[in-house]
Amino acid sequence: MRPLFIPVLACVMALPLCSQAADRPKAEALVKEGLAFMKAHGKEAFLGEIQKGSGKFHVKPGGTLYLAAYDLEGNVLAHGADAALKGLNRLNVKDPDGVQYIKLQIAAGQQKTGGWVNFKRLNPETRKMEAKTSYCLAENGVVVFCGVYQ
Secondary structure (H helix, E strand, C coil): CHHHHHHHHHHHHHHHHHHHHHHHHHHHHHHHHHHHHHHHHCHHHHHHHHHCCCCCCCCCCCCCCCCEEEECCCEEEEECCCHHHCCCECCCCCCCCCCCHHHHHHHHHCCCCCEEEEEEEEECCCCEEEEEEEEEEEECCEEEEEEEEC
């Protein structure tokens, strides 16, 4: 029984890492789904679905994926995990390493195919500062982000 303990423990500890890596395609797909929703239903309906607790793009209980939408000046239009951020300008927010990740997200989002931005954030699940990557894509002056912890 003892020889199995370490390999089993290693597999169990690696599960969250596999899950997080698998979430990258889900994050990108959620951003694209959100922008398609905005095209079909309009900007205000889309932002409402991000902002409201029961909305399609708001974080779900036990989930980690949600959308955030900013304008090109760094103003929060809607945030799927923290509704209180709506209306704040976060353009110059920095992570612990001094990375102005909102600026980078806005720039990456304006690329033709969008882009990924790496930064550090407090993970609400572990309560530790962790590396995070965010897929960003913009349309009609709205930059949409979805991130996963690495």
